[in-house]
Amino acid sequence: MDAPDLSVELAPRHKQGLRLRNPVMVASGTFSNGLEFARHHDVQSLGAIVSKGTTLLPRRGNPQRRTTETPGGMLNSIGFQNIGVERLVRDICPIWATWDVPVVVNILGDTVAEYARLAARLDAVPGVAGFEVNISCPNLDVGGIEFGVDPAAAASATRAVREHTSLPVVVKLTPNVTEIALIARAVAEAGADALCVANTIMGTAIDIEQRRPVLNRPFGGLSGPAVRPIILRMVWQVCAAVDIPVVASGGIMTWQDAVEYLLAGATAVQVGTATFVDPDAPWKVRDGIAGYLERHGEPSVTAIIGTARTFRRD
Amino acid sequence: MTTTAGLRFAASVVANRVLYGQTWQMLLDAPGPVRAGRPGQFVMLRCADARSCDPLLPRALSIAGYERPAGRARLRLLYDVVGRGTAWMTERTAGDAVEVTGPLGHAVRLRPGTRHLLLVAGGIGIAPFPWMAALAAERGVSVTVIHGARTAEELLPPGELHPEVELVTATEDGSAGVQGRVTDALPDYLDWADEIVACGPVPMFRAMAGLVRRSGYRRPVHLLMEEIMACGTGICYSCAVETRRGVRLVCKDGPVFELRELF
Ligand SMILES: Cc1cc2nc3c(=O)[nH]c(=O)nc-3n(C[C@H](O)[C@H](O)[C@H](O)COP(=O)(O)OP(=O)(O)OC[C@H]3O[C@@H](n4cnc5c(N)ncnc54)[C@H](O)[C@@H]3O)c2cc1C
Ligand SMILES: Cc1cc2nc3c(=O)[nH]c(=O)nc-3n(C[C@H](O)[C@H](O)[C@H](O)COP(=O)(O)O)c2cc1C
Ligand code: FES
Numbered sequence A: 001m002d003a004p005d006l007s008v009e010l011a012p013r014h015k016q017g018l019r020l021r022n023p024v025m026v027a028s029g030t031f032s033n034g035l036e037f038a039r040h041h042d043v044q045s046l047g048a049i050v051s052k053g054t055t056l057l058p059r060r061g062n063p064q065r066r067t068t069e070t071p072g073g074m075l076n077s078i079g080f081q082n083i084g085v086e087r088l089v090r091d092i093c094p095i096w097a098t099w100d101v102p103v104v105v106n107i108l109g110d111t112v113a114e115y116a117r118l119a120a121r122l123d124a125v126p127g128v129a130g131f132e133v134n135i136s137c138p139n140l141d142v143g144g145i146e147f148g149v150d151p152a153a154a155a156s157a158t159r160a161v162r163e164h165t166s167l168p169v170v171v172k173l174t175p176n177v178t179e180i181a182l183i184a185r186a187v188a189e190a191g192a193d194a195l196c197v198a199n200t201i202m203g204t205a206i207d208i209e210q211r212r213p214v215l216n217r218p219f220g221g222l223s224g225p226a227v228r229p230i231i232l233r234m235v236w237q238v239c240a241a242v243d244i245p246v247v248a249s250g251g252i253m254t255w256q257d258a259v260e261y262l263l264a265g266a267t268a269v270q271v272g273t274a275t276f277v278d279p280d281a282p283w284k285v286r287d288g289i290a291g292y293l294e295r296h297g298e299p300s301v302t303a304i305i306g307t308a309r310t311f312r313r314d
Numbered sequence B: 001m002t003t004t005a006g007l008r009f010a011a012s013v014v015a016n017r018v019l020y021g022q023t024w025q026m027l028l029d030a031p032g033p034v035r036a037g038r039p040g041q042f043v044m045l046r047c048a049d050a051r052s053c054d055p056l057l058p059r060a061l062s063i064a065g066y067e068r069p070a071g072r073a074r075l076r077l078l079y080d081v082v083g084r085g086t087a088w089m090t091e092r093t094a095g096d097a098v099e100v101t102g103p104l105g106h107a108v109r110l111r112p113g114t115r116h117l118l119l120v121a122g123g124i125g126i127a128p129f130p131w132m133a134a135l136a137a138e139r140g141v142s143v144t145v146i147h148g149a150r151t152a153e154e155l156l157p158p159g160e161l162h163p164e165v166e167l168v169t170a171t172e173d174g175s176a177g178v179q180g181r182v183t184d185a186l187p188d189y190l191d192w193a194d195e196i197v198a199c200g201p202v203p204m205f206r207a208m209a210g211l212v213r214r215s216g217y218r219r220p221v222h223l224l225m226e227e228i229m230a231c232g233t234g235i236c237y238s239c240a241v242e243t244r245r246g247v248r249l250v251c252k253d254g255p256v257f258e259l260r261e262l263f
Helices: A084-096 A112-122 A151-163 A180-189 A225-241 A255-264 A281-295 B032-036 B084-090 B129-138 B202-215
Strands: A024-026 A048-050 A067-070 A073-076 A103-107 A130-134 A169-173 A194-197 A201-203 A220-223 A246-249 A268-271 B008-020 B023-029 B042-045 B059-062 B074-080 B097-104 B116-122 B142-149 B166-171 B195-199 B221-224 B240-243 B246-249 B256-258
Touching: A024 A281, A067 A220, A073 A225, A084 A103, A084 A112, A103 A112, A112 A130, A112 A151, A130 A151, A151 A169, A151 A180, A169 A180, A180 A194, A180 A225, A194 A225, A201 A225, A220 A225, A225 A246, A225 A255, A246 A255, A255 A268, A255 A281, A268 A281, B008 B032, B008 B074, B023 B084, B032 B097, B042 B074, B059 B074, B059 B084, B074 B084, B116 B129, B116 B202, B129 B142, B129 B195, B195 B202, B202 B221
Parallel strands: A024 A048, A024 A268, A048 A103, A103 A130, A130 A169, A169 A194, A194 A246, A246 A268, B116 B142, B116 B195, B142 B166, B195 B221
Antiparallel strands: A067 A073, A073 A220, A201 A220, B008 B023, B008 B097, B023 B074, B042 B059, B042 B097, B221 B256, B240 B246
């Protein structure tokens, strides 16, 4: 039998599309801008790379302490340290342009206008294959409530990007909402080509000796295997709510975890925290998915997507 | 093929025991690339059973050198037990498998002209120094190590150092060496030292910075910094430090920094 076809299409409605040679991406903020790993890993054999969250102006990020380990996971409060869009365009995009792997730029703004400017600035830059719009950040237009918790605000950020780029647009949802399907639908209607489910779950840890939060801020984002059952449930719900591709991000440590997400309906997966634990994790996940397909006699990844959804209740 | 040239390796424990006080030594049989480390570099050691996700993150440990009993180099780690990960390490015995990523970070680059090298360690900050000192001594450099600890039993035994390396000690309770901290022993050596490398807690670095400024010492002072890490490979931005040139990452831009850039 031929080796299974691992390729997936993330933007089927987009004229150029966003074709990945395999469904394994690396998650934003967990792979820097890819240059570190390019020195010792074959980054071009990934499905896609998602950049560090990028803002209009450079950000220094938060003071220490930025991360803390939790049971089966970690909390982070990095504060979006990044070099800003101008340096990204000048120093990093030209390197990406020489790579044979799609790089999706994760962008975040404080206002709808900032999303528009980021999209416009990066639109025609060689090396940029598409956008991942991070809406898990405070919306200063309306007093700092997260874009991603309000369907209207989430839709307006999506529209702002959509109107200022011809590249594929993935919108990354926040899990810190009561009904994620509502937000998913609003964002899909606003023109997203695909959705990423999801960003980190807000959490905290308290130092009982110092009697203060462990991190520099009261709350941080929880990631790692601890979040997986919750995000898996959300992927299932979002896949039921929209008919655009869904990219899963939450606690994928092994290929088995990735297959769970594919069976729940995800078209691709992102490996994040796992790469901190094992720098080879994304490649192992990819190889494991291929092995699973072979053992099950499946011709392609697309053949298994969402197949757990049609189970028969006994 | 998984990767072109991975960083992560399966290693096996050769020996693991208390070396002195509360400080343990682990020897690992590890494949070639891990054995190419240089003084100042570190590894990330996963401190959980293979399929366990708890504790999740690997732990940063300085490369304390390599032992070469029968030609086969063994990676040496020195560690203090401070939490779950290092407690897990103490339970490993010969033959156990562990996962190591490395070598990581930049090595200390000594000036070729240095004749007198001073190494200053607070507590477990001593880990990289017996090796660094031995390599320098073998090149004919005259080396002094100042090691400070709370009490005598936490001090590196002199036998752990190359025979030509001088060991000066300081204890807070005065049970051995100079009573006080490393910075109480340091002034006597400033005129002598062509170059200084220090490893220890941030308050020690601060005190050293004050001393260096007051004394007008102008030669290089390198610090081996610690900061809370998640990845150790430059991708998570956990280990940020403020330098005079902006925010830097300890794992990727360090762990060696110039004292004057930080304090
Ligand atoms: C570059 C570098 C080199 C180091 N070399 C050595 C060495 O040779 N010997 C040694 O004993 N210790 C060394 N340390 C410190 C060592 O990493 C911590 O003592 C260890 O991570 C504690 O883990 P734990 O699970 O026992 O403690 P816990 O407190 O339970 O750890 C909880 C979390 O905090 C992190 N953490 C806690 N303390 C530190 C710290 N000081 N630095 C970084 N992360 C920390 C842990 O990695 C873990 O993610 C080094 C640290 C760095 C950054
Ligand atoms: C240290 C760290 C930094 C992150 N930075 C970003 C970011 O800049 N933008 C973003 O959209 N998500 C960011 N994330 C979220 C991840 O991309 C991912 O969605 C999340 O960690 C869940 O996946 P995981 O459990 O596989 O890590 C970050 C996560 C971590 C752990
Ligand atoms: S520990 Fe992750 S960037 Fe330094």
